[in-house]
Amino acid sequence: MPASPTKALPRFDTLLLAMLAAGGLAVVRIEAAWHRGPVVAQILCELSAEIGLWALVRNCEAVREQGSRYLTICVALAVGFPIAWELGQRWSGQSGTANEITMLVSLQLVAMALAAFSFLPRLGGTSVLLSSFLLLFSTTMTTNRFVFAIAGVYGVLGLWWLMGAYWDRIEGVFVASSVERRIPVRASVIGVTGLVLLLFGSLVGAAGTSAVVLRGFMPTSGGNRWHDPYARSGVGDGDAMVAAKDEALSFGPVESDLFLDSEMPSLYDMFDDTYGEPPRPNKRQQKAVSLAPQDRKETEQRIAQTQRSGREFSMVRRRVERKREELSDRNAPAMLYVVGQTPLHLGLETYNFFDGREWTHVSGWEEVRSPKLDNRFGKPWIDVRRTVHASMFQGENCYAVKVINLKTNRIPAPPHLTELHIDLVDRVDFFDWTKDGMFQMSGREHIPQLTVIHLHSHGINLHPLRRGYDFSQSFTDEQLAKLSPYLQHAEQHKQTADAWVYDVPRGWLQVEAIVNRLRRDFVHDPDATAPSHCDDVVSHFLETRGGPDYLFAATAAMLLRSLKYPTRLVTGFYADPQRFDHRAGQTAVLSEDVHVWAEVCVDGRNWVTIEPTPGYQPPSENLTWKQRAMLAFAQWIDWCKQHLVSLSALAMVVAVLAASRLTWLDVIGLCVFRLLGLRSSEANLVWTIRLLEWRAWLAGRSRPRQKTIASWYSPMLDSARDELKPALRSFFRWSDHLLYSARVIESNHHDEVRSACAAVVAASRRKLLQSSITVSSSIPS
Template sequence: MQRLLSDLLSNANSKLSRQSVEATVLAFLALFAVSALRYGVESRTLFIAEMLGIAFCFTGALFASSKTPIISAAVPLVPLVAAFIARFTGSPIAYEMTMLTMLGAAALGMAIGSARTRATSLIASGFLTLFAVAISDSQYAVLIAITWMAGCVWHLVANHWERLDLCAVENVQRSHGVRPASVLAAVVLCGISGWFVRDRFHDSTQLTFGFMPTSGGSKWSDPAARSGVGTGDAAIAARDHAESFGAVESDLFLESTESTLFDMFSDSIGEPKRKMKWERRQGLTAERVLEAHQKTAKSEKGGNSFSIDRMPAEKHLKLKDAVENAVIQWAGPTGIRLAMNRYDSFDGVEWSNSASHRNENLVRQANEGAAWFCDPSLVIRKTGDSQPNTAVNQLKVLRLDSTRLPTPMMTAGLHIKDVDRQDFFAIDDDGCYFMPGREKVPQMTVVNMASQTVLEDVLWEQVSTTDSDEPQEAELADLVESWTADCEHPLEKLHAIVDRLRNEFTFDRTFATDSDTPVSEFLKTKRGGDHLFATTATLMARELGLSSRLVTGFYVRPTAIDVGAGHSNVLPEDVHVWTEIQLADGRWFEIEPTPTFQQPIYRPSMWLVTKRFAAAYWIHGLILLAVLAVLYATRLTWIDLGLGALYPIGSMVWPRGRVSLAMRILQTRAKLAGCPRRPGLPQRDWLLSLTSTHAALRESAGRFCDAADQAAFSSLPGVLHQPSLSNELLMNLNIKTIRRLASEPRS
């Protein structure tokens, strides 16, 4: 066993030369750049297993015999195997990400090979790092490229460039290190160059003269457009990409049965319980009964009401990841909600809408040549403003049998490329956008949406209670009072209600209600679908005196994103119910009371963050101020200790400059003590004059000056191996001693 372990360590040592270690580090850095793109959008369990598999194969190749390179060849096969397993388990990995990971794993395997394979490893890891950084959306991704570049320059200097000067002379003794200076110069040069060319290059204009279909645009006209031969947003629509545009009227591209939002909710949370209305129909003839029945069914399917008293949903075996099953495609952030219907009146079982927000005369606003149609109550702030408060995303309609458009919170305006008609969009009674005069939104229509973002500061300022004339429910009122007993601000009370619902209740769409009062039953069983969570939160908000309403629509799951296509597929089972609260200025913001669904993010301003930090850590701040005051009062002592610790470190890094470093430290101490060396005064004369009143220090200073002269003017290197002279003088001649010597009278 001991011999086997010894052989393994021997094999590892033979492969882990300095060159191999440096190439391995660069390959790991390239893998990290790709992992940053994959980690947030894939199954974390499978991703971690894949990375552990790569590490295991690399370790095996490292400890294996040098005559078995087949283990190194197995390292890049791990991502391929992981891709097959992921697709088999229903969590597919994008082919592009698998290929990039295989390239990084191959670079890792080649890093411990021969000199030729190490060179290939550097090329592969460099290309992979730069490519991953180029396609990343993070502003900090460039730090990975800079780190890789610094490591590569270090590797080249250490293994290639330092050998060039050895070919010219027999012996070289450097006074400065080549590697640190080269790496620092390269990083500084690249940083300055990148800053200089930043935002100075425009998009490519090749192939824009009509030779081939192209796509182009800006943040407002087409956020997903690309220069050159892109996705063809002005050409025919493509089924699998939300970036392509085509407001077509035919069903040529899809072969499926469309369903309304009403049908989707029925499939997901169950059919609404039918109500017997024979009393109203007894006086009608047979023909009028049939006509009334058809009108009732059409009204229900139109989404004018939403019942929370439902039967158990049937279980369906559907493909969760099938693109053909998607209702819409969303090119934007995930974990958000897209509203389709809003309701403000509740009779205990059914929600309906009584408000009138209808507006068919939207404001036309031109932004960078594109025609946007905006809600008059909301303002789109242009790109050139100093503090933009809008985000532009895209929605592509696939199989939505409705004239309504699913829109995110506070959607300020809509835009369709090459469409400039005032009657194309309108706002319905409940405040949702729709296309008037149509039976449904044309399939393959791509709509650009500009929605406002709200700071948390606005919520604290704008959320206010009002007196309500609605009858109070004793059960809800008692619960609200007990849940919000320790809160003062209305927003704090609202957060307390949401936290209780998310932490103490269980989300279960299969749980059927048997009572005629679904809300009361939900409060007792603490289990139900998202429609019961949202209804309870809406009613409790009204108990606080807040204006609230129920919203139905779609939830964009974080796991639904298609990395390769750049959008998320929203399926019929992604229907969702949530709550909106009205601000004092008339706008509405969302709350998410249902667990397992991400809550909306309202970012605080820096001023609010500062106030919260000060309120939470004011005691720590006082302690820190006291510590800083003590450090400032004793600053000379700490600086003196730091200068003393600098000498042994600097003498190891720069051995030939040991004497010069000691003299600089002494001059810095004298300057801090208030008696700096006068310009033009030789260092020997200054140092001997400073120590003239102390015989031992004067003798030590004399020996130090002799050693310094020998190092400067003699070819004998002996002084390099006598650091005791500098150590002795630096230990005895500190700031306190220099200040005392300067104050003593001289003869």
């Protein structure tokens, strides 16, 4: 029966849930506040006002009678007041709050107002829904354990609230209990949930959880583009300084002695630590013959070039003595923190010349466009965008990298860098291209510790390259001349490369064929280094079919070069998605994450990363919605194939449970009846009525709401056995007596009641109900 508004009262449990959610947000607000006193006072005022409003509504019938009108006013105040307060604060120049917190405060006040008016239809549920979202957002905005504890308590109470709401519905209204055909609720809920999960899976699953962290679920006031002095994250968080010990997005100061005892390794130190040092040249006296002058000149020139470059990467290294067991709970020092989509290849150096043992860089890779300074919302951005836009670019990726403990002046940048921002660095001459095509802070020995670099890069989508298009034929003569060092190779590998790409059309598909072959047939073994006397590590690697990642990269590069695809070797860091910290929203890059991979030049200007080493994920692509859906579907099919046996077993179990659901649900109902219905005659009658309703629901003969127990179920008398009919009549009389008479059932009738209830349990079998109660019975007489 729809109770009139003045009779119903606001529910306390709804208020409690709203207060809990407000508590979660309060922790975030206090944590983010510069001056905590006013915020705590404000929170206390809000909670007091809410409790006062709730008590007023509960105790004042006049307010309840005009509930809809007062609710409108309260909701308008709840939405408008925090915004007006914030504007006032900013205008007066006192202080401010991040935009998302202001919005969440509005949400909190709305949830509280709805809780106060939860006696109105559907408002209680809406309030709990808003409170749940509020707490969800709060948990994503902090790493404070107290909020997670509140969320846990909220979960328990929320479950209790749901159960209460469910039983209210069952006991009170018996809504939607007619036997008319209507939209199947269960199937709809399952279908919609599945659809949402599929969409979410294709969204997040294809890109990775870390992809959405930077933008976040809430509209941050800082964002990636604009500036807000009170922002908590994004580019614009420079003014509101917070402690920067753990968060990658913070610029704030930390204790000065934090890193005093830590060394700053260079990339080479880390290579040596991770891959082992290259063997020292043998300095013993050896016999030699003199060379002819022309030969000597060529050799010396080559040595001079190598020395001038000053960098080399040896493919022949000593085996590293690794510790047998690493303590898993010991925090290794992070080199970098990365916020943004992972896996991510952060390149630092490139090499183009390979002599069979060592990679060096021998000629310059001149970038066409110099960096430019772009001032955006008062923040300096260094624009390194190339003028020509490639067809493979799709969207833009945003990252933030905090340099913790790395001694290099090169920017650890993602591929296809377009622009970068370091707060307060507003001079373009601080940056420059290196000779090997990387970006650096020129004039500095290394990037200062704790520097946060905001980076934007083109996202890539390789589908245009996969359409049988041979990009290697599109190079101009000028580009070919520039790329000639990147095509240097040894002819002995061409046969292998040709065999691997047999029947594959030229173009990116061949590149992928080589990469996939390496990933599939070769084993990543960091200890399987090439012998020190080996002069052709690629051939050795192809024979042994295993080795460290640099041998994979070198082999891929050389095989692709033999197929006339320009390649280069890149060293840098691999931001491993497995190191993604969900709570902090960032990925730590450790010293053991140094990595070597290769890149292929596809249009004379842009280099595309390839990942030939198994165990390292290839760079993620920015897919279109259709491609994501296709990918998700393909992944789903693959997953199903992998778990075919367990899925089949699960499907069988589900099928059996579904087929027999009416039976075991009936048994559950009967068990509850036996458990709770035998305490007294009243309890016996109540639980018999519930069992009868439950069985009627299972039989698809739910009682319409305008029908009483006696009028709806009395057709059972027609199909019941003759000996049960008197007891059934007795049950209907006693159920009416229980429900609508003020007199208690006297003790001398208890046996009659018990036998009547037993008769109902025996006569209310599903099929009997289905045969006796017809659809036409639902029409009121």
